[in-house]
Amino acid sequence: MVVEPAPFHLPRYFPLRFETCLPMGFDVLHDVKKSVCWRMNMVRGIIGFLLVSALMALSGCGELQYVKTTPEAKNFHPKAVGVLPVGVGINTEAKGTIDKIIADDLMKRRWFERVLPSSTIQDEIAKDEELGKAMADYLSKLTTVNFSDPDLSRKMGSAFRVDVLLVSTLDFWEYTTLGENKVARVGLGLTLVEADTGAVIWSARHEVQEKYRWWRPELVKVAKKIVDQMVDRMPH
Secondary structure (H helix, E strand, O other): OOOOOOOOOOOOOOOOOHHHHHHHHHHHHHHHHHHHHHHHHHHHHHHHHHHHHHHHHHHHHOOOOEEEEOHHHHHOOOOEEEEOOOEOOOOHHHOOHHHHHHHHHHHHHOOOOEEEOHHHHHHHHHHOHHHHHHHHHHHHHHHHOOOOOHHHHHHHHHHHOOOEEEEEEEEEEEEEEEOOEEEEEEEEEEEEEEOOOOOEEEEEEEEEEEEEOOOOOOHHHHHHHHHHHHHOOOOO
């Protein structure tokens, strides 16, 4: 005869019922979850710091938004540059200021034997109506139909006694709001032209924005930053 074991039953008031263990289990899970979340936040913080550092490093490198350099620029070493008056458009409050920033930046580098600032050029054309018309016609053709007239550039180069002309246009000089951010913004375009041939050797366009909350950054300082970045990549 086979004797089967009697079925096993937990006592009605067994001290380690699931219900009594549940709060303790939740406490443990809660502690584990807190630890995991803390570690994840720490990792996110480190990754964010590295990304910000990388972006700042790229910004420090001053990568321009647009640059076009011709093969001739490699062996292009002018001795004298004429900084034509900057086309400021609607940004009239920057007239004269941005011109001086560009000329000062070129002078401090000592790349050229002679830097002719726009203020001197304006004095020259004030005394020579025909020369002033030649410059106005040249800039009009360059900006409207993208044609660098060699006859006009040669005439200016000879009159100003320079090898190269630097043409500048100011795109932005303002405080504005982009999305949810208040920014100080300066945008600039530079074109380097060989005076004797009218050939465009190099051209670039860039924009610098500085965010702020309460105190506005000085637009002059923003302008100096963008000019430094752009001129730094100009053939010389």
